[in-house]
Amino acid sequence: MHEHNSQLAFYRTPAGAVTPGTKVRLRFFTARDTKAVFVCTETENYPMEKECEMCGGQMFVLSFVPEETCFYRFRIEGMRGEEWYGNNRAALGGPGETGSEVPFQITVYAPYSLPKAYADGIVYQIFPDRFAGGGPRTESGIPRRWGETPFWRADQFGGEYTANDFFGGTLWGVAEKLPYLKALGITWIYLNPIFDTSSNHGYNTRNYMHVAGHLGGDAAFAHLAAEAKRLDMHLMLDGVFSHTGDDSLYFQSAKKDPASPYRGWYTFTDTPPGYEAWWGIPSLPNVREEELSYRAFMLGENGVVRHWLRTGADGWRLDVADELPDGFLDGLKKAVKAEKEEAVVIGEVWEDASNKISYGQRRRYLTGRQLDSVMHYPVRQAILDFVCEKCDAAQFSARILSLVENYPPPALFGGLSFLSGHDVPRVLTVLGDAPGNLGRDGEAVFRLSPEMREKAVRRLRIALTLLVTMPGVPCIFYGDEAGMEGFGDPFCRGTYPWGQEDGRVMDLYKEAISLRKHHPDLSGGPLAFLQAEGRVLGFLRGKTAVFVNAGHTVVSLRNEKTELLPMEYKIIPGGTTEANGRE
Numbered sequence: 001m002h003e004h005n006s007q008l009a010f011y012r013t014p015a016g017a018v019t020p021g022t023k024v025r026l027r028f029f030t031a032r033d034t035k036a037v038f039v040c041t042e043t044e045n046y047p048m049e050k051e052c053e054m055c056g057g058q059m060f061v062l063s064f065v066p067e068e069t070c071f072y073r074f075r076i077e078g079m080r081g082e083e084w085y086g087n088n089r090a091a092l093g094g095p096g097e098t099g100s101e102v103p104f105q106i107t108v109y110a111p112y113s114l115p116k117a118y119a120d121g122i123v124y125q126i127f128p129d130r131f132a133g134g135g136p137r138t139e140s141g142i143p144r145r146w147g148e149t150p151f152w153r154a155d156q157f158g159g160e161y162t163a164n165d166f167f168g169g170t171l172w173g174v175a176e177k178l179p180y181l182k183a184l185g186i187t188w189i190y191l192n193p194i195f196d197t198s199s200n201h202g203y204n205t206r207n208y209m210h211v212a213g214h215l216g217g218d219a220a221f222a223h224l225a226a227e228a229k230r231l232d233m234h235l236m237l238d239g240v241f242s243h244t245g246d247d248s249l250y251f252q253s254a255k256k257d258p259a260s261p262y263r264g265w266y267t268f269t270d271t272p273p274g275y276e277a278w279w280g281i282p283s284l285p286n287v288r289e290e291e292l293s294y295r296a297f298m299l300g301e302n303g304v305v306r307h308w309l310r311t312g313a314d315g316w317r318l319d320v321a322d323e324l325p326d327g328f329l330d331g332l333k334k335a336v337k338a339e340k341e342e343a344v345v346i347g348e349v350w351e352d353a354s355n356k357i358s359y360g361q362r363r364r365y366l367t368g369r370q371l372d373s374v375m376h377y378p379v380r381q382a383i384l385d386f387v388c389e390k391c392d393a394a395q396f397s398a399r400i401l402s403l404v405e406n407y408p409p410p411a412l413f414g415g416l417s418f419l420s421g422h423d424v425p426r427v428l429t430v431l432g433d434a435p436g437n438l439g440r441d442g443e444a445v446f447r448l449s450p451e452m453r454e455k456a457v458r459r460l461r462i463a464l465t466l467l468v469t470m471p472g473v474p475c476i477f478y479g480d481e482a483g484m485e486g487f488g489d490p491f492c493r494g495t496y497p498w499g500q501e502d503g504r505v506m507d508l509y510k511e512a513i514s515l516r517k518h519h520p521d522l523s524g525g526p527l528a529f530l531q532a533e534g535r536v537l538g539f540l541r542g543k544t545a546v547f548v549n550a551g552h553t554v555v556s557l558r559n560e561k562t563e564l565l566p567m568e569y570k571i572i573p574g575g576t577t578e579a580n581g582r583e
Contacts, residue, residue, distance in 0.1 A: 017106070017107035017108065017109050017354075017366075017406065017407065017408040017409075018066070018106060018107070018108055018109075019108070019109060019110070019111045020067060020108060020110065021065060022065065022066075022108075023063055023064070023065050024063070024064060024065070024066060024106060025061065025062070025063045026039060026048070026061065026062045026063075027051070027059060027060070027061050028048060028059070028060045028061075028062075028074055028085075029054075029055075029057055029058070029059050029060075030057055030058055030060065030076055030078075031057055031058070031078060032053065032056060032057050032058055033078055033079040034057075034058055034060075034076055034077070034078045035077045035078055035079075036048075036076075036077045037060040037074055037075070037076050037077070038074065038075040038077075039062050039064075039072050039073075039074060040072060040073050040074070040075050041070045041071065041072045042070070042071055042103075045075070046062055046064060047062075048060035048061060048062040049061055049062065066106050066108050067108065068108050068367075069105070069106065069107050069108045069109075069354070069355075069364070069367065070105075070106050070108070071103035071104065071105050071106075071355070072103055072104055072105075072106070073085060073086040073087075073100075073101075073103050073104065074086070083098060083099070084098070084099060084100070084101070085097070085098050085099075085100070086099075086100035086101060086102050086103055086104065087100060087102040087103055087104045087105075088100065088102065089102055090398075091352075091402070092398045092399060092401070092402040093105075093398075093401060093402045093405045093406070094398055094401065094402075105354070105355060105405070105406055107354050107366065107406055107407070107408060108367070109366060109367045109368040109408040109411075110367060110368030110369055111368060112368045112372070112410055113410060114344070114372060114373075114410045114413065114414045115341075115342040115343070115344055115372075116342075117187070117188075117234060117314075117342065118188065118234070118314075118315065118342075118344045118372075118414065118473060119413060119414060119473065119523055119524060120187075120520075120523050121187040121188045121234070121473055122185050122186050122187050122188070122473075122474055122475075122476070122513055122516065122517075123186070123187075123188040123189075123190050123236070123416060123473055123474065123475035123476070124181055124184075124186040124188065124189055124190070124475070124476050124478065125190045125191075125192070125418070125421065125422070125475055125476065125477045125478060126174060126189060126190070126191050126192065126478045127169075127192045127201075127422055127478060127493050128169050128170070128171060128174065128191055128192060128194055128202075128215050129166055129167055129168070129169040129200045129214070129215070130167055130169050130200075130478070130479075130493055130494060130495045130496065131169050131173060131174055131177070131478050131479075131495075131496050132169055132170075132173030132174060132176060132177045132496060132498070133146070133167075133168040133169055133170055133172075133173045134170055134172045134173040134176050135170050135171075135172025135173065135176075135216050135220060135223075136172070136216065136217075136219075137168070137170050137172075137213065137214055137215065137216050137217075137220075138213030138214055138217070139214070140164070140166055140198070140212075140213065140214040141162075141164030141165060141166045141198070141199075141200070141214070142157070142164055142165040142166065143165075143166060143168070144165050144166060144167045144168075145167075146167055146168065146495045147494075147495055147497070148167075148495075149444055149445075149491070149494070150165060150200075150490035150491065150493055150494060151163075151165045151490070152440050152443075152444055152490055152491070153440070153441075162198070162199065162283075163199040163200050163201055163490070164198055164199055164200065165200060166200055166214055167200075167495050169215070169495070170214075170215050170216040170220055171191075171194065171211065171215050171216045171220035171221055171223070171224045172216045172220045172223065172224075174189065174191075174224055175220070175223050175224040175227045175228075178224075178227050178228060178231055178233060179231070181233070182231050182233065184481065184509070184510065184513065185510070185513035185514065185516075185517060186233070186476070187232075187233055187234065188233065188234045188235075188236055188314075188315075188473075189228065189233060189234070189235050189236065190236040190238070190317055190416075190475065191235065191236065191237055191238060192238050192422055193205065193237075193238045193240055193319075194211050194212060194215055194221065194237065194238075195207065195208050195209075195210065195211060195212060195240075196208075196210045196211065196212050196213070197212050197245060198245065198247055199245075200493075201422070201493075202238070202240070203240050203243075203284070203319065204243075204244070204245030204246070204247070204248075204283055204284055205240055205244050205245055205248060206244075206245050206247055206248045206249060207248065207249055208297075208298075208304045209304065209307065221311070221312065222311070222312065224312075225311065225312025225313070226312070228312070229312070234314040234315065235312060235313045235314055235315075236313065236314065236315040236316065236317055236344070236346070237308055237313045237315070237316055237317070238316075238317050238319060239305070239316045239317065239318050239319060240319045241287070241289065241298060241318065241319070241324060241328070241332075242278060242286065242287065242289070242319065242320050242323045242324055243277075243278040243284040243285060243286050243287055244265075244284075244285060244287060245283060245284065245285075246282060246283045246284070246285055247283075250262040250265060251265075251266060251285050254266050255268075255275075261293060262293075264288065264291045264293060264294070265287045265288055265291055265293070265294045266285055266286070266287060266288065267286065267288060278323075289324055289325050289327075289328040290325060290327065290328070295328065295331060298328075298332070299328075299331045299332055299334075299335040300335075303335065305332060305335045305336060305339070306335055306336075306338070306339040309336065309339045309340045309343055310339060310340075313343075314340065314342070314343050314344070315336075315343050315344035315345065315346065316332075316336065316343070316344075316345055316346070317346045317347075317348065317375075317416070318332075318345065318346065318347045318348060318371070319348055320348055321347030321348050321349055321365065321371065321374070322347075322348075322349055322356060322358040322363065323358070323359075326361075326363070326364060326370070329347075329365070329370040329371065330369055330370060332345065332370075333345050333369060333370055333371070333372075344372050344373075344414070345370075345371050345372045346371065346372060346373055346374060346375065346414075346416050347365055347370075347371040347373075347374045347375070348374070348375055349365060349374040349375065349377070350375075350377040351377070351378065352378060352402070352403065352406060353365045353366055353371075353374040353407075353411070354366050354406040354407055354411075355406065366407060366408055366411045368408065368410075371411070372410065372411070372414050373410065373411040373412075373413075373414035373415045373416065374411070374415055374416070375415065375416045375418070375421075376403075376415035376416060376417040376418070376472045378399065378403060379400065379403070379415065379417050379470055379471075379472055380417065380418055380419060380424075382396050382399040382400060383396075383419065383463055383466045383467060383470070384419070384427075384430055384431070384463065386466070386537075386550060387431065387459045387462050387463045387466070387550055388430065388431065388433065388459065389535075389550075392533075392534055392535070393531075393532040393533055393534060393535060393536055393537045393550075394532045394533065396532065396537065397529045397532035397537065397539075400470060400471075400527070401527075401529070403415075403471075404471070404527055412471045412472075413471050413472065413473075413523070413524050414472075414473060415471070415472040415473065416472065416473055416475050417467055417470065417471075417472030417473060417474050417475060418467075418474075418475040418476070418477060419463055419464075419467055419477075419480070420477035420480050420492065421477050421492070422477070422489065422492060422493055423488065423489060423492075424488060424492065425486065425487045425488050425491075425492055426477070426479075426480065426484055426485050426486040426487075426492050427460065427463065427477075427480055428448065428453065428456045428457070428460065428480075428483065428484070428485050428505070429448065429456075429485045429486055429487060430456075431455070431456035431457075431459040431460055431463065432448040432452035432453055432455055432456035432485075433452060433455065433456075434446060434448065434452070434487070438487075443487040443488075443491055444491060446487070447485060448485060457504060457505060457508070458567050459550075459567070460505065460508055461508050461511075461567060461569075462548055462550045462567055462569065464508055464509065464511075464512035465512060465515070465546075465548055465569045466537075466548065467512065468512045468513070468515055468516040468522060469515075469516075469522055469539075469541060469546045470527070471527055471541075474512075474513075474516060476509065477492075478496055479494070479496045479497065480505075480509070481501075481505065481506050481509035481510075482496060482497050482500075482501035482502060482505065482506065483497075483501065483502025483504075483505035483506070484496075484497065515571065519541075519544050519571065519573060520542075521541045521542030521543060521544035521573075522541050522544065524542075525540070525541035525542020525543070525544060526540075526541070526542060527539060527540070527541055528540045530545065530547075530558070531547070531557065531558045533558075534551060534555075535549060535550045535551030535552075535555075536548070536549050536550075536551065536555050536557075536564070537550070538557060538558065543573070543574050544571065544572070544573050544574070545560075545571070545572040545573075546569065546570075546571055546572075547560070547564055547569060547570040547572075548564075548568075548569045549564040549565065549566060549567065549568055549569070550567065551566055551567075552566050552567075553566060554566065557570070560572070
């Protein structure tokens with residue numbers, strides 16, 4: 001329902017998205033002197049019908065069946081001429097604004113469901129060179145000692161930044177630590193790239209059909225997959241399909257031989273470096289995903305995607321999914337589901353993935369035919385901003401509800417939710433209000449003071465509570481549970497501090513994981529906010545009520561006859577509390 005007059009605009013919309021064939025009914029309440037109201041999409045203008053007069057104004061209605069995701073605004077013709085009413089300028093749904101050019105949104109998606117093992121899971125992300133060593137491996141690059149700070153300057157690599165300092169972590173080591181992860185409550189392991197590469201990060205692939213020797217090679221992956229299966233755990237691999245390494249067998253063949261079967265994968269030019277490179281980085285030549293031979297190599301019956309699912313993986317996380325063409329993503333999901341129906345496809349998209357525009361095109365990641373879901377970057381930022389007092393509860397709820405309104409339920413509940421990752425600072429560093437003006441040399445040596453770390457740990461309990469109670473599948477970055485700190489790449493990619501874990505931080509992670517596992521509503525129960533005022537949040541997940549006080553004073557809960565201490569939360573299972581959310 002929409003309400004409008006020249007002084008006030010308020011918008012309510014059904015939460016979530018719709019499937020094809022669903023009739024949508026829009027209602028718009030406006031002034032009595034309004035002559036006509038139109039719903040204007042990107043291609044059509046639909047006149048609304050006057051339903052009745054009420055409360056000193058008029059109600060207009062329109063019922064229609066959107067066949068694909070559509071974006072719309074209202075055009076109002078009145079005694080004072082023409083006015084437009086659109087979404088608020090922050091594009092968050094909820095209250096709209098007169099004169100806004102930002103459209104409202106109705107997402108249309110083909111129905112699909114999430115694999116249950118993933119939807120109910122807890123994910124643990126591992127940067128393989130930095131988690132745990134063990135087993136046979138091939139020595140490579142610059143050897144480092146466990147616990148040292150990763151190199152960050154070009155001169156440390158000999159003059160050119162090559163990211164080839166290695167600490168000795170292997171997939172053998174990951175397998176050895178699976179019992180620890182199982183006891184922690186982890187059910188999925190998301191591995192940063194493991195394929196043959198010259199770097200520690202693996203995003204410059206040399207050979208997609210073999211595991212990097214410095215990680216233990218193919219034998220190490222086979223062992224890890226077998227051990228994971230034995231423990232009823234699952235592996236998610238990082239798929240880097242938008243570019244290869246310049247030292248890859250594919251690019252080297254294409255560069256040297258015009259008749260190479262890989263020649264069509266790349267675009268060669270007359271300007272340096274002589275080919276199209278990912279973001280202009282010469283070591284990462286772009287591939288042409290539309291090239292049929294490339295698609296066959298990646299997506300065919302014996303292609304890369306299906307081969308590794310057949311070998312023991314249960315899903316793919318797609319690096320820079322917004323740089324992969326729609327046709328490639330369509331084919332990838334088909335290939336994944338054909339090989340293993342219960343496998344999952346998660347894309348790296350940093351914004352609202354339901355309306356992302358990439359390279360001039362509005363993408364269709366969440367239409368049911370491409371990705372199962374995406375990484376929940378907007379959820380991460382909302383949690384951190386709220387806990388760090390950069391936004392209040394009302395702003396937090398608006399940001400979350402915008403995703404509830406725009407995302408299909410499987411995409412909403414299947415989003416990979418996280419607080420840290422290999423591309424962003426460690427959560428404790430953020431929660432401790434680490435300064436942002438240190439420069440790279442300063443970041444390399446910075447550690448939180450005791451007072452800053454104490455603040456970070458107090459905030460962490462609230463951040464973790466929101467991580468496991470908001471829609472999404474929680475993902476823990478290796479070492480966060482041990483209390484690791486660090487700014488962005490490469491300082492967030494340090495080695496796991498075995499034997500030096502912070503017990504208090506570890507207990508907070510165990511508490512949060514237990515909370516998630518003991519309340520099934522938190523995995524897929526619908527979200528409705530009960531309270532969002534100041535530093536206090538109250539919401540329902542299904543029939544489970546959650547209250548969070550991120551402030552510094554004791555508060556009385558609006559819907560419960562109880563108080564909540566500062567930086568505390570309360571869970572009320574099977575509650576009958578009524579929601580005061582969007583309708």
